[in-house]
Amino acid sequence: MELLLIKTIAFSILLFCQGCQTATVSNKLMVQELNMPAKGVTKQHHLSHTADNKLIVSWVETEGKQNSIRFSVYDDGTWSSVRTVTSTSAKLAAAPVILGLGDGSLSAFWMAGVKNEKDRYAADIFWVRSQDGGQTWTAPIKPYNANARIYDAQMNFTTLPDNRLALV
Numbered sequence: 753m754e755l756l757l758i759k760t761i762a763f764s765i766l767l768f769c770q771g772c773q774t775a776t777v778s779n780k781l782m783v784q785e786l787n788m789p790a791k792g793v794t795k796q797h798h799l800s801h802t803a804d805n806k807l808i809v810s811w812v813e814t815e816g817k818q819n820s821i822r823f824s825v826y827d828d829g830t831w832s833s834v835r836t837v838t839s840t841s842a843k844l845a846a847a848p849v850i851l852g853l854g855d856g857s858l859s860a861f862w863m864a865g866v867k868n869e870k871d872r873y874a875a876d877i878f879w880v881r882s883q884d885g886g887q888t889w890t891a892p893i894k895p896y897n898a899n900a901r902i903y904d905a906q907m908n909f910t911t912l913p914d915n916r917l918a919l920v
Contacts, residue, residue, distance in 0.1 A: 786807075786826065788809065788811070789809070789824040789831035789832075789834055790811055790813065790822065790824075790834065791813075791834075792813055792815075793813065793814060794811040794812065794813055795811065795812050795814070796811060796812040796844060796846070796847035796848065797809065797810070797811045797847060798810045798811070798847040798848060798849050798850070800849065800850060800851050800852070801852060802825065802856075802858075803852050803853060803854040803855075803856070804852075806825050806826060806827045806852070807825065807826035808823055808824075808825050808826075808850050808851075808858075809823060809824055809826070809831075810822065810837075810847070810848045810849065810850045811823070811847075811848075812847075812848065817841045818839050818840070818841060819839065819840055819841070819842070819843075819844050820838070820839040821836065821838050821839070821848040821860065821862055822834050822835065822836050823835055823837065823848075823850045823860075823886060825885075832885075835885075835886040835887065837850070837860045837862075837880065837886070838860075838862070838878075838880070838889070840864055842864035842865050842866075842867060843864065843865035844862055844863065844864055844865075845863040845864065845865055845875045846862070846863040848860060848861065848862040849861045849862075849907070849908075849909050850886075851909060851910070851911050851917070852911075853911055853915045853917075854911070854913075854914075854915050855915045856883075857881055857882060857883050857915070858881065858882045858885070858886055859879065859880070859881050859882075859909075859917060860879070860880050860881075860882070860889065861877060861878065861879050861895075861907065861909050861919075862877070862878055863875050863876070863877050863878075863902070863907050864876055864878065873903045874901075874902070874903065875902045876894055876902060877895060877896065877902055877919070878892040878893070878894060879892065879893055879894070879895045880892050895919055896919075907919065907920070908920045
């Protein structure tokens, strides 16, 4: 019985994926390929949206030992100019996340390895906020108390009502 269920699910996925190759998957779902606004070698991409449903794509660009967290907003068929949140020589342990809040502000999060730490998996999560579309950002803070122990792993954030955020 379990094998039949697995085969049925696998076949359904294959049928769905065959439909994904076309521009229209159904009468209501359109698939559109967008080119990234990034230049050069990029990694750790993340896609989210603003409160008014504009897409935000963020990524890491590496030049030498510097990792720069960059992003762009997709609005009315075009990407905004690429903006930089921060640059660091620390290893970035997870994809940076940029969220748009209902008040129009942006919040950015990233997880960086701790320099000179004996535990190679030790990491810190940083949070910044921008009130001007990402032109300027607040000083980074760690959104947890000093007793918390963060390890190189995944982090998840989401927006909540009243311009609040949740971190897991």
